[in-house]
Amino acid sequence: MLSETDLVIALSRMPVRSEARKRVRQVLEQSIDWDAVKRLATRWQVEPTVFGNLGSEFATAIPTEVRSEAAMLEQLSRAHAVSRTLLLMELVDSLAGAGIPAIVLKGPAIAIIGYDDCSRRTFGDADLLLRRDDLIRGRDFLLARGYTAHFHPARERAMIAGQSALEFSDSRSSVELHWTLVSRHLRFNLRVEDLWSRSQLIQCVGSEMRVLSPEHLFLYLCAHGAKHEWSSFRWICDIAQLAARLTPSQAGKVMELAAEANAKRLLALALRLAQEVFGEEPSPFPSSAFGDRRDTAALVSLVSGRLIHGKVDKGLLPPRIAGIHRYMEPLAFWLRSRERIRDQIACAAEFIFVPAAGDNSRNQLQRVFRPIRLAANAVRRLASAS
């Protein structure tokens, strides 16, 4: 592993682990490409922790100009994170004022629970969980505030039924409204009423923010990461940060939830990825939570190859098959992340037969047209590839 990569990985944790400290000092004695460190920390979106740790813990071991730049980058990235958090809190408070309670799913929720400070983790889009009955009012509230919907009104009903997020944006922020954690076809169902009944209020920039329970949040992030092929280093970092803050009892509850949702492999994959990237750490999870190594080895190798070793073209599927549809690779990854054949078949079948957000959902014949269209496109692409 390149020393710059090694350095960013070690510094991305908050606080820097004692085992990693020694390694960081060793790396800092070598010749460092500081531009590469800066680029990587920015690409991985871990500027607040990397530059904060550099300035706080290793200030005497880095050149003066690097120290100054690190301080500035930490300051700006933390300012940015706080600014986004305040913007989100203002929206959440306004929604609450309109009688629409919301759970903040990621962003500042992860920052506060996993990093103890909302400015220690940057975020982009805001993901809010509303009750299903509040979704339409939530949509109207955002539209009245000048947000633009990123979906056709005709597809809204199907999107809600399919548990897809409703996306909105204005000139300054993007907001996704959810009523469940992931889309229906992914077959990852945590009871929605439990998400609400176990949700918690935490302090955030001077007001209260409702977030998922630590156990639900952890498992949700396991699913979210797999859904997106763990394409962001920061998500793995989040898993390691949150795991370090769970008690064994909470970890046990996560395992129970994973068992109920038939998502034990999703949990195992997340834990193994964190272990692959950050090494062995004391864990609140028993070894059984990590599952059989063989079940997740290919996925762990794929993700670490892409993220850490730059093997971006690597995939689970042969290129010809992956080229059939842009969703083939993510779908294959998700299916491999699930332990039950039943869920894998149902997920694949739903992808093939159930009209997607982009289809005309009012036309019932879409259930016939969609597989035909997918098959025709597949044949065409295979033919053009050969």
Next chain:
Amino acid sequence: MTTVQSALPEPGPDSISELHIEFDGRQLTVRTDVQEMLEFIADAYSAMLVPAEIVSCGRFEFLRSANGYTARGVSEGQYTAPLHYLFEFVKAEVLLQFVTSRQDLMWMHAGGVELGGRALLFAGPSGNGKSTLATLLSERGWRFLSDDIAPIRMDADEVLPFPQTPRRRIHPGHHLAPAKMGELERETITLDRALIQRAPTAIGGIVFPAFEDGRAAKLTRVAPGDAAFRLIRDCTNFADHKSAAVSRSVELARTIPVYGLSYSNGRDAANLLDSLR
């Protein structure tokens, strides 16, 4: 406005002179054997000079050496540059000494004025009119707190005066790109001592001025998220506080009215701000 008599000592040939610059009851002693530097410091801090050191907060020396000058303060170095290039460096060193000695404060890149026991701060990067607005409002009866640096308490919404002598840019009177503002020549403004606020003052408002050529002066309320971003950005000793500075900025952004001010004519902008009284 009247010229303030500085407490400039009478140096003998080749002798070392001392000046004492006071901030919040503590004095920084500056020692130099360079007459031009002595005069520069006496002018730059004329409203902050006191006759003697009572509670020291540090020492800064600027002395001639074989090849040029030696500076000893928070850092130490040899300098061969012409003296006039070193004036701003010395000002930065003096400020650094105060910041280092008072790390309990959040030192904002901001100017400020006071009226009726409330301070109005002008924050933001150089070249946006902090000094211009602070001095123009001083001409309208507001009392001067600072033109460039505002030390804010971490435990109260209060700013301490740092009334270094203001220096404002001379606008050429024709179209100017905002990026060029920072390159303009500056003039030193001498304020009557009665116009200088000496006591810590509750913060009543924060303004982020932005010079925009051809723009009529206009104040707009800044949302807390944007205000917090700018306050953190403009905190000069963020590294001393980090998470505490983040929390403090958020508190300020949520509890103090924060405005954006776009303007092209300093006097119009000052009139607009004066109407806030």
